[in-house]
Amino acid sequence: SQKIEQNSEALNIQEGKTATLTCNYTNYSPAYLQWYRQDPGRGPVFLLLIRENEKEKRKERLKVTFDTTLKQSLFHITASQPADSATYLCALPDNAGNMLTFGGGTRLMVKP
Amino acid sequence: DTGVSQNPRHKITKRGQNVTFRCDPISEHNRLYWYRQTLGQGPEFLTYFQNEAQLEKSRLLSDRFSAERPKGSFSTLEIQRTEQGDSAMYLCASSRTSMGDNEQFFGPGTRLTVL
Numbered sequence: 001s002q003k004i005e006q007n008s009e010a011l012n013i014q015e016g017k018t019a020t021l022t023c024n025y026t027n028y029s030p031a032y033l034q035w036y037r038q039d040p041g042r043g044p045v046f047l048l049l050i051r052e053n054e055k056e057k058r059k060e061r062l063k064v065t066f067d068t069t070l071k072q073s074l075f076h077i078t079a080s081q082p083a084d085s086a087t088y089l090c091a092l093p094d095n096a097g098n099m100l101t102f103g104g105g106t107r108l109m110v111k112p
Numbered sequence: 113d114t115g116v117s118q119n120p121r122h123k124i125t126k127r128g129q130n131v132t133f134r135c136d137p138i139s140e141h142n143r144l145y146w147y148r149q150t151l152g153q154g155p156e157f158l159t160y161f162q163n164e165a166q167l168e169k170s171r172l173l174s175d176r177f178s179a180e181r182p183k184g185s186f187s188t189l190e191i192q193r194t195e196q197g198d199s200a201m202y203l204c205a206s207s208r209t210s211m212g213d214n215e216q217f218f219g220p221g222t223r224l225t226v227l
Contacts, residue, residue: 008152032213043116043203043218044155089154093214099145099168100216102154 002027002092004103012109019077021106023090029068030092035075038087038105047088048075080110116219118204124225125194132190133222137206144187145216146179147203155203161187162209194226 003026013019023033032051036044050057050066050073057064063076077084087107091100117136125131137144142163147155158177159169163184176194181187191198201223205216 004154006154034213034215041220041223043205043221044216045218046215049213049215091154097214099157099160100214101157102147104152104154 002030002094002101004090004092004101006088006090006103006106008104008106010107010109012111013080015081015110015112017080019080019084019108019110021075021088021108023073023075023103025071025092028095029071031097032093033064033066033073034091034100035062035064035073036089036091036102038089044089044102077108080108082110082112084108085110116204116206116217118202118219118222120222121220122223122225124227126227127194127196129194130190130192131194131224132188133202133204133224135187135189135204135219137186137204138217139185141206141208141217142184143207143209143214144181145205145207146187146189147205149201149203149221150199158189191224194224196226199224199226 005024032049034049035047038044048064050064061078065074087105089105090103119134145160146158149155157170159179161181164181176192179189201221203221205218207214207216
């Protein structure tokens with residue numbers, strides 16, 4: 001099964017800066033990788049998906065990269081705002097694409 | 113349809129009691145998933161249904177856990193003889209297989225506390 005590592009320590013940054021979160025996996029390279037946002041006491045919310053043949057994907061202030069050689073995805077939030085403070089989870093599908101395995105998440109704190 | 117709903121939102125029970133949670137997925141979604149999440153961890157897969165068929169169960173899932181989706185719509189998750197280690201947030205998610213990318217839509221979760 002896939003093992004996924006995300007930095008368990010909280011990331012604290014100043015408003016306006018770019019936040020960069022890392023997701024590393026250890027086994028097979030999946031067909032795609034997803035990023036979710038989770039606020040306290042709520043279920044995760046889908047943000048972005050990047051496929052194995054895509055190097056980079058953007059959505060508004062979000063950017064995701066996917067390096068299958070390094071087995072790593074980077075998630076960037078540019079011009080960060082306090083409202084971006086949340087836990088960000090990466091998720092990878094199994095070989096059949098039926099199930100998702102989630103990383104432990106990284107908590108982001110954006111200070112005004 | 114406003115999204116995935118779960119009931120109850122909170123459940124406090126005594127060790128040894130049985131509990132049942134309900135999930136109502138987005139109506140056109142044929143896949144339904146159950147996850148468990150503890151503090152500081154990501155969601156951990158428990159089981160999933162495609163329509164009414166339960167297609168996968170986690171090897172970590174105790175025999176005390178059972179899930180049903182009788183008509184391919186709502187689902188229930190039952191935990192028998194609860195233990196303190198069962199305390200967690202239980203999340204339900206749904207998706208459409210036609211989407212291919214398996215974007216999952218999560219409910220707000222049911223927080224279980226076993227005393």
